[in-house]
Amino acid sequence: MTNGVCVRPVLNRVFDTQTGTDRVVGVSCGSTLVSKCPPCAEANRRLRMQQCREGWHRDTEPEPPADMDDVQDEDESAADDTESTRRVRSTRRRQDAADLPKVEMDKRTVGATFTAPNGKTYRPSMFITLTLGSYGATHRLPRHVQGKGIVPCECGVVHGRTSPLLSTPVDPDTYNYRRAALDALHFPKLVDRLMQNLRRRAGYKAQYFAVVEPQKRLAPHLHAAVRGTVARDTVREVAKATYHQV
């Protein structure tokens, strides 16, 4: 790492087969959040910048390396599976396939280009934020609403910034803890499927950078930068179908 040293390295015990001794080695935590580890976050930020410079704005597909012939895409490998595993898979597929219209799949990763009336061409990208639904009201800071002035929390109290109640359920009896827990448990799968479904629906191999962050109410929350653009309604439709599917 070029930018300082990780502030909370993960310790690993390494066994040296030559000397028969073991020692403890610190491995960088690799966090992308400055609040967790500034040096690692900075290193990650620089890596992303480099990756963006080299790949994000490409308008041609990179040539696959010569020795990558055997490497398959996850979507394609299913079709090449042996007969027996394919049968198993096809049953599973049907149960958890998202209810979305089929689009012919293109191998490209480059997004669509748009030409403005003045002849300039654009190839926009997009930002997606995925927020899970509400499980019930949580205590929050007073807000300023146009025409209404200061609006207090749902519970009627104007909470201070340091109130321990903030972001906790207003009514613990009706707050949907079960759903909150299930959503949090299945969130990684949800993100995987979301991108899979988005690619299927958009018809190209959209590439993305994403980060998952906890919200104050502790629900996970996804920010993704995606190469190319997909209609807003399509993204919404995919998100809904994916949530339903997972």
Ligand SMILES: [Zn+2]
């Ligand atoms: Zn670190």
Ligand SMILES: [Zn+2]
């Ligand atoms: Zn409150």
